[in-house]
Amino acid sequence: MSASLTLPAPAKLNRMLHIVGRRDDGYHELQTLFQIIDVCDQLTLTLREDSEVSLTTPVNGVVHEDNLIVRAARLLQRSNGTSQGVNLAIEKQLPMGGGLGGGSSNAATVLLGLNKLWQLGLTREALAKLGLQLGADVPVFIHGHSAWAEGIGEKLTQVTIDTPWFVIIHPQVSVSTPLIFQDPELTRDSRPITMARALQGGVPEWRNDCEAIVRKRYPPIAEALDWLAQYAPSRLTGTGACLFAAFESEKAAQTIAELAGQRWPTWVARGLNTSPLQDALGC
Ligand SMILES: C[C@](O)(CO)[C@H](O)COP(=O)(O)OP(=O)(O)OC[C@H]1O[C@@H](n2ccc(N)nc2=O)[C@H](O)[C@@H]1O
Numbered sequence: 001m002s003a004s005l006t007l008p009a010p011a012k013l014n015r016m017l018h019i020v021g022r023r024d025d026g027y028h029e030l031q032t033l034f035q036i037i038d039v040c041d042q043l044t045l046t047l048r049e050d051s052e053v054s055l056t057t058p059v060n061g062v063v064h065e066d067n068l069i070v071r072a073a074r075l076l077q078r079s080n081g082t083s084q085g086v087n088l089a090i091e092k093q094l095p096m097g098g099g100l101g102g103g104s105s106n107a108a109t110v111l112l113g114l115n116k117l118w119q120l121g122l123t124r125e126a127l128a129k130l131g132l133q134l135g136a137d138v139p140v141f142i143h144g145h146s147a148w149a150e151g152i153g154e155k156l157t158q159v160t161i162d163t164p165w166f167v168i169i170h171p172q173v174s175v176s177t178p179l180i181f182q183d184p185e186l187t188r189d190s191r192p193i194t195m196a197r198a199l200q201g202g203v204p205e206w207r208n209d210c211e212a213i214v215r216k217r218y219p220p221i222a223e224a225l226d227w228l229a230q231y232a233p234s235r236l237t238g239t240g241a242c243l244f245a246a247f248e249s250e251k252a253a254q255t256i257a258e259l260a261g262q263r264w265p266t267w268v269a270r271g272l273n274t275s276p277l278q279d280a281l282g283c
């Protein structure tokens, strides 16, 4: 066993997101289609001689103890009673609070990576359950596959969907996920649809229920959504701020990304059905 692992932490898009209810604890019942994309942070996990957990590359604006990378390592250490330690380093590409799930993905990569490095032998199901304590999006990154999700995002059914090229725009505003979910005007009573219906795609059901309220509260996001919609149907991912549109070829996506890039940070990404993390872990 090597004493160091370098692993990707990919982003996700919510191809559609419906809010179908609210639980007593305030969390919302969702129906969403997750797709992992090939834009990633890179994490390096190196065994330590002692039992410390240390993030050697601070993430701007996030306190060490609050960082989901550190919290994931500590949670795994605590729940397994292991005294092994780790140095964690990250090369961050994914914008924070962008709806791309970067923090959750970082946490999932740490849980899967440390399970291997510390030789804990936990199942994916056990890791996903643990990860859910850190964020609603952690389980999908642990399982590492496109998925139809219900519950608060943790009841996952693996699916295989189209893998277009996406143009992703970050309108450079920061959206607070809790504030959007607390907003009195949020649509939270969409009629549930079946997974089969959702997977037909292209039907009017493919929408993001957070979009109306995010448009209203954050005009720069509305502006970017309208701009991108000139070229292909545009949609918000998660609670934003990022938004995206799908294209059939890399060339078509790049053409639009070049135009968008004159105004906003923009990425071209390929939709995937399997996470690059699964390939890197060899499973
Ligand atoms: C909206 C999504 O991006 C869709 O993928 C995610 O469900 C959000 O996942 P996340 O950022 O990991 O969110 P968490 O850290 O779990 O939750 C942040 C806050 O959002 C609200 N929240 C989140 C998920 C959910 N299903 N219902 C909620 O009401 C809660 O107020 C929670 O306190």
Ligand SMILES: Nc1ncnc2c1ncn2[C@@H]1O[C@H](COP(=O)(O)OP(=O)(O)OP(=O)(O)O)[C@@H](O)[C@H]1O
Residues within 6 Å of the ligand: 059, 061, 062, 066, 067, 068, 069, 095, 096, 097, 098, 099, 100, 101, 102, 103, 104, 105, 106, 137, 177, 237, 238, 239, 240, 241
């Ligand atoms: N390693 C981390 N990377 C990113 N954010 C982190 C990290 N650790 C803690 N955070 C905190 O979590 C918040 C949400 O980060 P994240 O990038 O996951 O948001 P997001 O892309 O909107 O995710 P989601 O789609 O799940 O809502 C950040 O604003 C930041 O304060």
